[in-house]
Structures are given as C-alpha cells and as structure tokens.
Amino acid sequence: MSNIIISGLTKVFETAGGPIKILDNIDLTVGEGEFVCLLGPSGAGKSVTLNCISGFLTPTAGNIAVDGFLVTQKRPHYGYVFQQPRLMKWRTVEENLRFALRAESGKRVKDEDTRIKDVLELVNLTGYENFYPHQISGGMQHRVGIARAYIRDPGLLLMDEPFGALDEITARRLRAELVNTWMRDRRTVVFVTHDIIEACYLADRIVVYTPKPTRIASIINVDLPRPREYGSPEMHEVESRVLAVFEQSMKDFLDAEQPA
Numbered sequence: 001m002s003n004i005i006i007s008g009l010t011k012v013f014e015t016a017g018g019p020i021k022i023l024d025n026i027d028l029t030v031g032e033g034e035f036v037c038l039l040g041p042s043g044a045g046k047s048v049t050l051n052c053i054s055g056f057l058t059p060t061a062g063n064i065a066v067d068g069f070l071v072t073q074k075r076p077h078y079g080y081v082f083q084q085p086r087l088m089k090w091r092t093v094e095e096n097l098r099f100a101l102r103a104e105s106g107k108r109v110k111d112e113d114t115r116i117k118d119v120l121e122l123v124n125l126t127g128y129e130n131f132y133p134h135q136i137s138g139g140m141q142h143r144v145g146i147a148r149a150y151i152r153d154p155g156l157l158l159m160d161e162p163f164g165a166l167d168e169i170t171a172r173r174l175r176a177e178l179v180n181t182w183m184r185d186r187r188t189v190v191f192v193t194h195d196i197i198e199a200c201y202l203a204d205r206i207v208v209y210t211p212k213p214t215r216i217a218s219i220i221n222v223d224l225p226r227p228r229e230y231g232s233p234e235m236h237e238v239e240s241r242v243l244a245v246f247e248q249s250m251k252d253f254l255d256a257e258q259p260a
Helices: 046-054 093-102 112-122 138-150 168-185 196-202 233-257
Strands: 004-015 018-030 035-039 061-066 078-081 156-160 188-193 205-209 216-221
Touching: 004 046, 018 046, 018 061, 018 216, 035 046, 035 196, 046 061, 046 078, 046 156, 046 188, 078 138, 093 112, 093 138, 112 138, 138 156, 138 168, 168 196, 188 196, 196 233, 205 233, 216 233
Parallel strands: 035 188, 035 205, 078 156, 156 188
Antiparallel strands: 004 018, 004 061, 205 216
C-alpha cells in the first residue's frame, strides 16, 4: 500500500497558441489503502494528475511524493489501468501477463508461473490462460488489463476511466469485481471518472475537479458500507451532494467566462 502527498501541483502545457494551464495549485493527500476517485468534466486534468503521480509528466510547479519520495527523484512502483485494455493481440492472456512481468528486467521473474496463476484467479479468469484477446469478451479483456496492473504487485493502482467505454451492465459487474478485489488486498487506488454514480459506488472519497484551469471544488467523504446498492436512498443522498457541487463548479466557471 502506498500513500500520496500532492502539494501545489500546477501543470502548464506550452502550445502553438500559447501556454495552457491545466492544473492550478492542487493539494491532496491519499492515505494507504484508500480508494479515491477524481471526478470532473472532460479536459479538467484528471488524467494529467495520474500521469504526474506516476512520474510520466513533470509538474510545472509543486511536488508529489509517493511513500515519502518525490516522484521526480524516484518513480513510484505502480500499476496503470487504461480506458482501453491495450492488450497485444498476437499474445495469449498468459503471454500478455508474462510480458508485463518481465518488462522491467527483460528476464524471467522468480515465481513467475505462480504469480500469473494467482493474478488470474484474482480477476476470475482462471482457465483463460491460452485464449487470445479476440477470443474473449470486452469485459474479460478489461479484467486482463487489471490483472496486468496487479502482476508486479504494486502498492498503488492508477486507473484512468477503465470502464468508460463499456455498456452499463458490464461496467457494473466489473466495478463490483474491482471492489471485491480491493477489499481483499487494500491497495491504494486513484481512479479517474466523469461518472457520478460510478464514483459514489467505488470511492472512500471523491475529489471534485472544476473545469480548467483546474482546482479542487470539494472533497466528499462517502461513508457508506460495502458492497453498495445502486439506487438505494443512501447512495442517492451522496449522489445528490456530489451533483450539487459539480453543477455549482460548472456554473461558477460559466459565469466567469461571461464578459464583464
């Protein structure tokens, strides 16, 4: 499990039309074993935040520390789950996982077969080792993507709208599986979404982003036991609170855009 401390995170991209500020002075702490959702409109910098946490992007200003080390000095040990599974189509499920396990060293890893077996069991894909991506459903491909993030045993999972392209029935099933998996191992998760219901179902805390230049509009605690029930009065109450904050941040943004 990992902890994250974000202090004054600002990210500006230089473009042909001039600088564009995406993130503006973000402060956030994520505790060990916590499940935090970043919720905001498209283009608000949610994915940029993940890429700064991973060390893939360098902040323009501010600092990010994972487990006490600045990510600019020491890249954190993390697993990344993308919106699309991004599996190698010419490799089987097992071969995709084996490739991910060997990616860092390029060599066979100790207990490799056991680790592949364990992670497939974790995502309920035992028996599909020798299937190619085109031979399994889209939902199963996403589970392989999650297994790939787990295979190197990271303390931190960064998840960028992994269920956003799926139909709602499949997405709900995978969310439930993700929660069950997370409750077994309690890895730290930072999960990007633009779906209020998804955030309320998954998160311990929801960080609501404003439109860019992005600040934090509010951080909302979701003090509901798991598993949670879609459509329950308790869920509806949290969803209403989140929606009110989200709508207010959008209104403030639009008001600010109006000419004086």
